[in-house]
Amino acid sequence: MIINGVSIDATFAEAFPMKATRAIITAQNEKWAMISAQAMTGFATSVIACGCEGAIERVLDPSETPDGRPGVAIMIFAMGGKGLAKQLETRAGQCVLTSPTSALFSGIEGGIRIPLGKNLRYFGDGFQVSKQISGKRYWRIPVMDGEFLAEATTGQVDAIGGGNFLVLAESQPQALAACEAAIEEMRKIPNVIMPFPGGVVRSGSKVGSKYKTLGASTNDAFCPTLKGMTKTDLSPEIESVMEIVIDGLTKEDIDKVMRVGIQAVCDLGAKNGIKRISAGNYGGKLGPFHFHLQEIMA
Amino acid sequence: MSALTLTLKQQPTQRVDMSPLVCQHLAELSLSEIGALVLQSGKSLLRVNELFSIEGSDTQDIIINNSVDTLDFIGKDLESGRITVNGDAGAYLAFGMKAGDIKVSGNVGLYAACEMKKGYLEVSGNAGDFLGAALPGNKMGMKGGTILVKGNVGERAGDHMRRGNILIEGNAGDYCGSRMTAGTIAVMGQTGRYLGYAMRRGTLLLWNQPNLSASFNDCGAHTLSFLPILFASFKTLNSRFADASEAFNRVQRYAGDMSEMGQGEVLVKL
Structure with missing residues (x-):
């Protein structure tokens, strides 16, 4: 898509x-x-x-x-x-x-x-x-x-935490500008919060760590400086990735706010350096609620 | 279904205990069965159809027409439904009421809403002494619900009151809020002597400066943020209390009765 x-x-x-x-x-x-x-x-x-x-x-x-x-x-x-x-x-x-x-x-x-x-x-x-x-x-x-x-x-x-999407951009300023645009629109939606600073998180995590005491550690597959060192998920032109994390009261609330946010990012488009939208997928280790990006944007 | 309407044929010579005629007791009864119920009147028993002409069928909506001040215990222990009294009501109106609505177009006697637990009582005329109070010897008066009196009330309104609201558009007699444990009494008119006598907690909300006993201490002028919420809760009432222009949040606060716990308050509109 x-x-x-x-x-x-x-x-x-x-x-x-x-x-x-x-x-x-x-x-x-x-x-x-x-x-x-x-x-x-x-x-x-x-x-x-x-x-x-x-x-x-x-x-x-x-x-x-x-x-x-x-x-x-x-x-x-x-x-x-x-x-x-x-x-x-x-x-x-x-x-x-x-x-x-x-x-x-x-x-x-x-x-x-x-x-x-x-x-x-x-x-x-x-x-x-x-x-x-x-x-x-x-x-x-x-x-x-x-x-x-x-x-x-x-x-x-009862509520749902950890809804998210990742913005993959050609530069750090472009990734941040896209996230700012998304957050501005997402804050208009009720029953949800984006709890990280300014609604944006730059240190997305994966489940687990090489250090036994840590339950979470840097999401190395999306760290641009590790492209040559780890099993990366990034193509060569991606220089910066930022994540928007969403907590909401219901699945519908999170569906709606993700759609609004992703749309705001996509409105800036490739001409503003935005290349891909991805999501924090931990292979089913993190939780039972799955928000499929393409279904949400369909 | 039209309201069950009981129209008084003639004024009874003795006081009448109306407590059997509440919605929950009549729910399963036919009109003839209701007519055959007996009411205590002095030493004698009167059939309901001797005293009233009966029309309508909705036992959850009772109308008493031509009511007089010798009809006691109207709405006693009411658990649901609505009772409308056209005329006056006697003593112990809404005694121990648990839920529902009672509206009286005239005046009501002693001990109206005595030990009321929940529900809504509206009196368009005046109310007698011991409105919302406890029975003599009992320690707990009204425990919940709202009473609205559009006229004046007698002495000892809210005596031993525990919870709920008593709203008085007119004047209140002596000892208003005496021995209150909690709750709110609001008086738009004048209040009598010994206001809040021996009150422990609770709020007396006044539109006019009272004549306070020496055992109430002035705590100064304040803007209290709970008052807009309290007034907002009156918005649906058919009353001057619903009028936004009557609402205020700036008050002089007096604490008392210092001869008791002293955690009650008299709030006077500034």
């Missing part, structure tokens, strides 16, 4: 089951909601070492938030429910509770309920106040700038 001179590999992205949640952070203005959201989703690029994967899903209009203030929706993904709850609580406590003027709300109505502000309330040292409004419990925790309002719980749902 070739789109605008860009070859789409007959391969698939391999993804795995995760648990996910969404939270809504509001503040006096968008600037402070964003600061809080960025803090909460910092150091959350990969479950390999961060404990979770998280990112900002989108900015919310005041009409979309529970308290009518500017807000940001963030999503966090983890390998299990226990880990997710731990990460959510720790991050909410250190990054949102501490952030001036912030409030924190559930972003998923259904699913298994996991603590959001439920345990943070103890920071109130007995002065915290519970309010049950329309069947939802909120905690009002006194803090030095006024009151921190947090919904007691949010929803945990």
